[in-house]
Amino acid sequence: MHWGLKLEFIKSMRTKKVWVLLGIMMLLYVPGFYLEKMNGNTPQTVGEAVNMLVSNIEDLAGFFLGILALLLGATAINSDLENGTIRVALSKPVRRIGYLGGKFLAHVVVLLAALLLMTVIGIIGLAWMGAPFGQKLVTESMLLNFLLLLAMIQLVALGYILSTMIKSSGTALGAALALFFILFMLIPSIVSFMAIKDYVFDENVNYDEVAERVDEYTTKYLFYSPLSQMGVILGDVYEDGNYVGIAHAIGKNPVNFGLIVGMTIVYFGGAFLRFARMDLR
Structure with missing residues (x-):
């Protein structure tokens, strides 16, 4: 597993996808802080500062990072088949579970490094805007990006299933984009409509x-969507108008947090079963 982790980590750091990921983080965060400051939107509390980060994740950041995580996984196995890396690796005393596990851990490390950078940029940006800098802001920012990391890991694991089912990495990229549009954009919109349709014409609606x-x-029908489950959790960072924190929100929504972790295990298990039966010649 150590051999696979080292090989994949070096390979990932050399690929354009990782640097595109880092570039998008910079483009989404840095100009956003600048525009907010120019508009006079200075967060006065830790809660307001975290809300600013959450809005970024729930908008463009979550969208782009979700796609990139899925694409990272969708080309993980088939690209190694195309260039012969798997055959070379398995000619050594490396088992398939060790190879796949090492590759997966390498992707986790790469994503962790990227999100640590994202955390640092976010904290510096908020402090520059005038947010109250301190341990609480650092802790909340790290918890937020920890949730995002778990969501991205799940999408990588889902991408692994595609990568073991589709031999061409180019075809897998197209399938991943189509899957993301259907599962994470179209269906969530339909589910949201189904949830609110009975209240549309109600003048006395209770929000x-x-x-x-x-x-x-969302919990019942979008159990497979980590970004949707994140949205449910982050919706409870306030209680009675008071900011109670991300840890409290996670504790209040154990099912949603469990779905993020549990579906990752299911996806990775499915990918390993496929990989274990693949003809790698």
Whole structure:
């Protein structure tokens, strides 16, 4: 496993996808902080600062990072088949589970490094804007990016399944994009509509009830979407108008947190079963 981790880590750091990932993080964070400051939007509390980070993740950051994580996994196995890396690796005393596990851990390390950079940029940007800098801001920023890391790991694992099912890495990229559009954009929109359709023409609508209905539908029907489960968790960082923190929100939504972790195990297990039966000649 150590051999596979080292090989994949070096390989990943040389690929354009990783540097595109880092570039997008910079483009999404740095100009965003500048524009917010120019518009006079200075966060006065840790809660307001974290909300600013959350809005970035729930908008463009989550979208682009989700696609890139899925693409990273979708080309993990088939590209090694195309260039012969797998055959060379398995000619050594390396088992398939060790090879796949090492590759997966390498992707986790790469994503972790990228998100640590994202955390540092976020904290520096918020401090520059005038947010109250301290241990609480650092802790909340790290917890937020920890959740995002778990979500991205799940998408990488889902990409592994595609990579073991589609031999051409180019075809897998197209399939991953189509899958992302259907599973993570189209279906969530349909589920959200189904959750709120009974309240559309209700003049006396209770918005707390609507929010609870949306969360219920998201948990039940979008169990496979880590970004959607993140949205449910982050929706509870406030209670009665007071910021209670991300750790409290995770504790309040154990099912949603469990789905993020559990579906990663399911996806990786499915990918290993496929990989174990693959003809690697």
